[in-house]
Amino acid sequence: xxxxxxxxxxxxxxxxxxxxxxxxxxxxxxxxxxxxxxxxxxxxxxxxxxxxxxxxxxxxxxxxxxxxxxxxxxxxxxxxxxxxxxxxxxxxxxxxxxxxxxxxxxxxxxxxxxxxxxxxxxxxxxxxxxxxxxxxxxxxxxxxxxxxxxxxxxxxxxxxxxxxxxxxxxxxxxxxxxxxxxxxxxxxxxxxxxxxxxxxxxxxxxxxxxxxxxxxxxxxxxxxxxxxxxxxxxxxxxxxxxxxxxxxxxxxxxxxxxxxxxxxxxxxxxxxxxxxxxxxxxxxx
Amino acid sequence: xxxxxxxxxxxxxxxxxxxxxxxxxxxxxxxxxxxxxxxxxxxxxxxxxxxxxxxxxxxxxxxxxxxxxxxxxxxxxxxxxxxxxxxxxxxxxxxxxxxxxxxxxxxxxxxxxxxxxxxxxxxxxxxxxxxxxxxxxxxxxxxxxxxxxxxxxxxxxxxxxxxxxxxxxxxxxxxxxxxxxxxxxxxxxxxxxxxxxxxxxxxxxxxxxxxxxxxxxxxxxxxxxxxxxxxxxxxxxxxxxxxxxxxxxxxxxxxxxxxxxxxxxxxxxxxxxxxxxxxxxxxxx
Numbered sequence: 001x002x003x004x005x006x007x008x009x010x011x012x013x014x015x016x017x018x019x020x021x022x023x024x025x026x027x028x029x030x031x032x033x034x035x036x037x038x039x040x041x042x043x044x045x046x047x048x049x050x051x052x053x054x055x056x057x058x059x060x061x062x063x064x065x066x067x068x069x070x071x072x073x074x075x076x077x078x079x080x081x082x083x084x085x086x087x088x089x090x091x092x093x094x095x096x097x098x099x100x101x102x103x104x105x106x107x108x109x110x111x112x113x114x115x116x117x118x119x120x121x122x123x124x125x126x127x128x129x130x131x132x133x134x135x136x137x138x139x140x141x142x143x144x145x146x147x148x149x150x151x152x153x154x155x156x157x158x159x160x161x162x163x164x165x166x167x168x169x170x171x172x173x174x175x176x177x178x179x180x181x182x183x184x185x186x187x188x189x190x191x192x193x194x195x196x197x198x199x200x201x202x203x204x205x206x207x208x209x210x211x212x213x214x215x216x217x218x219x220x221x222x223x224x225x226x227x228x229x230x231x232x233x234x235x236x237x238x239x240x241x242x243x244x245x246x247x248x249x250x251x252x253x254x255x256x257x258x259x260x261x262x263x264x265x266x267x268x269x270x271x272x273x274x275x276x277x278x279x280x281x282x283x284x285x
Numbered sequence: 286x287x288x289x290x291x292x293x294x295x296x297x298x299x300x301x302x303x304x305x306x307x308x309x310x311x312x313x314x315x316x317x318x319x320x321x322x323x324x325x326x327x328x329x330x331x332x333x334x335x336x337x338x339x340x341x342x343x344x345x346x347x348x349x350x351x352x353x354x355x356x357x358x359x360x361x362x363x364x365x366x367x368x369x370x371x372x373x374x375x376x377x378x379x380x381x382x383x384x385x386x387x388x389x390x391x392x393x394x395x396x397x398x399x400x401x402x403x404x405x406x407x408x409x410x411x412x413x414x415x416x417x418x419x420x421x422x423x424x425x426x427x428x429x430x431x432x433x434x435x436x437x438x439x440x441x442x443x444x445x446x447x448x449x450x451x452x453x454x455x456x457x458x459x460x461x462x463x464x465x466x467x468x469x470x471x472x473x474x475x476x477x478x479x480x481x482x483x484x485x486x487x488x489x490x491x492x493x494x495x496x497x498x499x500x501x502x503x504x505x506x507x508x509x510x511x512x513x514x515x516x517x518x519x520x521x522x523x524x525x526x527x528x529x530x531x532x533x534x535x536x537x538x539x540x541x542x543x544x545x546x547x548x549x550x551x552x553x554x555x556x557x558x559x560x561x562x563x564x565x566x567x568x569x570x
Contacts (some may be wrong), residue, residue, distance in 0.1 A: 053352040
């Protein structure tokens with residue numbers, strides 16, 4: 001099955017893009033954590049979302065989610081770990097499945113976390129973003145698990161149930177994962193190193209030998225997600241139609257740069273969806 | 286008094302820009318017809334304004350207007366007829382007054398009406414957009430009045446009370462203006478012609494001698510409003526920050542081009558306001 005479009009991200013930009021693709025009767029998939037976005041939900045008071053004066057982030061988030069639901073659209077919760085350019089179409093890996101689409105709309109927000117040294121270099125050669133997808137490769141082996149969010153603790157537990165030994169690096173307080181084969185390391189590795197494949201984690205004060213590293217965070221930097229995508233200072237470069245440098249790939253919202261504003265995000269989600277639909281019309285077979 | 290910014294237009298882009306300038310505590314004026322926009326109000330059902338599912342144009346318009354009111358901001362209803370670049374600041378003529386501002390945010394929507402032949406050439410030399418401003422110049426004289434909207438009938442009546450003879454060209458049905466010195470001409474002139482000043486209106490089937498022509502419509506084409514503004518196919522050319530080619534002049538909403546969408550307009554209004562504030566910070570004296 002070849003989809004018209006795949007939207008990645010459920011923040012305001014993703015919701016806006018999804019509403020428009022639905023209205024324009026396109027065959028699309030929508031991936032994201034679901035409840036709009038954590039960043040929106042954390043907002044105490046939003047005064048400048050036109051038409052909804054003085055609302056909380058939770059209220060805006062809920063208004064966006066219920067708007068989408070009212071039109072019968074709900075996101076899939078698998079995390080997208082890679083997008084491959086197949087020439088004229090794209091393959092999107094999410095969880096253990098791969099989906100093909102003519103267009104991609106990236107609404108991935110901003111990743112404040114910088115990639116870890118070696119992360120990009122060893123991706124697919126010992127670095128993985130997905131426990132469900134690649135966990136079985138490390139049965140009985142030694143792995144590092146860098147955990148950015150409580151939401152991924154069950155993935156860390158799953159990995160611990162397979163691996164021989166786990167170095168667990170939680171990047172937040174109050175991590176609840178424990179198992180006899182887990183050694184908690186309360187710091188970030190400086191670098192992931194190795195030869196053809198990952199061999200070790202280098203810390204400021206020493207090293208740990210590992211066969212693989214799982215980096216579990218909700219957003220992957222866009223240039224890692226999709227090779228060849230033009231970025232500038234961590235933002236995806238787009239034109240006024242929200243087109244990226246890759247044909248058929250569009251981006252909207254915070255991932256395209258400042259100002260980080262809900263109104264800007266919904267505007268760009270709308271523009272990106274219309275640009276994708278224009279692209280589909282131009283490339284009809 | 287030198288304002289930080291003047292916003293022109295009360296559609297979704299103008300409302301969004303105004304909300305942000307208010308929050309950012311800028312000293313600004315806001316001009317427009319008031320009730321959001323006629324175009325918004327005419328929309329039967331809007332399904333893709335994120336967060337407000339299935340609303341009518343009247344409801345969206347009222348939500349936008351009341352959002353602005355709740356923050357203590359209301360537009361002035363004078364029609365802006367000209368903007369002059371004074372080098373580092375701009376003079377805005379609205380009604381009979383002139384206001385100066387460091388920045389301008391154009392949210393003027395799209396004008397479907399093409400300029401009339403000679404309109405731009407004779408502007409200020411017999412062509413006027415404002416009865417209140419220039420009517421007294423034509424006491425006892427012969428003028429043409431091209432009327433695009435019922436809202437301007439009182440201006441046409443005012444002109445008839447001053448002029449010796451009026452050729453009235455209403456561009457809509459059911460025009461209610463009448464006076465002994467009015468001759469209704471039910472067609473559009475092909476051209477406004479003259480030498481140093483306007484001398485006649487040329488129709489497909491003949492001419493009428495006039496001393497001046499009043500063109501009464503709610504929106505003036507942006508390139509006529511502000512000389513030197515870069516436009517393309519009737520749209521104002523802007524970059525990703527909604528900056529035009531003129532320093533300190535920004536544009537947002539339908540006037541910057543397709544898609545003509547409410548979400549895009551509020552997004553651009555937000556971006557333009559932030560870009561104007563950045564510009565003010567960079568040009569602080």
